[in-house]
Amino acid sequence: MSDHALEPVRRARARRAAVPWRHAAWRQYRLERKMFWRNPTAAFFNFLLPLIFLALFGAIAAGDEDILQVIVPGIAGLAVMSTTFSALAMTLTYLRESGVLKRIRGTPLPTSAYLAGIGGNAVANTAVQVTIIVAAGVLLFGLDPPQDWAALVVFVVLGVVCFASLGVALSHAIPNLDSAPAYVNAVFLPTIFISGVFYDADDAPGFLRAIAEVLPLKHLIDGLTGALVTGEGLVDHAPALGVLALWSAAGVALAVRGFSWEARRA
């Protein structure tokens, strides 16, 4: 114990204003970004993996525009899902089970500012990934520039809301940290395979197509295909928007409802 500690605190407790919300949220966001880059596992799964997929499939399909036109929107959809759904389900399970959430809960940091910081980190990853994937499609693989920017933005934003809320909701069902990757990948891997990330979903057998039709990822990829390749805009993809909106509503309701700040009791 240093002598330091024994000095009385000589600071008049100035009547300073409480920390403003946006300031708190921005600080939390910046901290989450810093920690993200320092965590090799997170940086690999949420950042490098979709880009590796893009590089590999791009190389395999080199020059075959038909395949590239399927793969580029498909991997953009995969990137939206992995940066939000998978990342948030894992992160929130970790934060809850390790007790970080409970500790934060005891501080003046507003809950909404904290969650905005965590969500903002995920959205930043989504934005960077989709940008890289779209740019690589044009610059490296020779695809045409995006046909409908508005549709691209709307589908990415709706995809983020949908998959982020579903990721938070899934974390409520994960009982402990050890089982988190199993839960997440049990949903993520089958979904990306049947939703047409790596091939045209319309070529799949009927029963798989039927399942994919019900899930949100195929509709996100359809919308992205329209925006990036075919030029079909929001009007043409109104049903896809509807499916994504329904999943978003369910996701938000479940995410809010089951939220727990404390570790599950074993």
Add this chain to the structure above:
Amino acid sequence: MASDVAIEVEDLHKDYGAHHAVRGISFSVRRGEVFGLLGPNGAGKTTTVEILEGYRERTAGRVAVLGIDPGPRPLALRERIGIVLQSSGLYRHLTVHEAVSHWAGFYRAPRDVEETIALSGLEAAAGRRTVALSGGQQRRLDFALALVGDPELVFLDEPTTGFDPAARRHAWDTVRSLQQLGKTVLLTTHYLDEAQALADRVAIIKDGAILAEGAPGELGDGNPRYRVAWRDADGDAHERVTEDPTALLHELTGEALARGGRVEDLSVTQPSLEEVYLELTAEAAE
């Protein structure tokens, strides 16, 4: 609201389903006081403290922390308290300094970051990632994060469980310096020596109820008692508990002098807090 009272608890109850974890607890803590809740595991200490911290809702009773009802977790209260939980996670990829300075940003009038790190005894580890800290250092970081907001009231839930003796001494020093800074401290512990060393007043809690309350030295049923032990002329050991040993000692020494012998192995002791604690908690178990 009397401003010299930091915590007021009146007839607090908490049920978890059919289990009555807290059954009518009342106590109050004065400002500047170190108050110890002492009891075995599962006695209801943590439940009580977590109600005061705003983590749990009470089933019944009245609670005021710094004059505020902690139930709805008001910001005005969270700004003025510091919480060291029994166990809580850390941001693994931050350094000690980064973590403390991020936490400082949550508060409108935080303590100086370096000063807080020094107060917690972490100067040497300030640049280290929290994942690389020893158990004792992680606990010091728990203290630092709880103190950086310059709270008026600090909750310490089992702050030294699992510590080696040196780490405990250090944690004790930190608590004492909090007291010197004029902070109020609510401490839960199942270690008697810890309550004895740190607390101005102690409440012994068992099965969700308070069995005794007072300064560590005064605990018991209110009557100071003495235990007198000796060996008689045949070498047999005797022991007697009495409120006043004067007459007994007179009798023993008189008898020994009369036969020209001595009182062998004579001892007169007062029960320690430990004996009181064991006695009280054992009675409650019956």
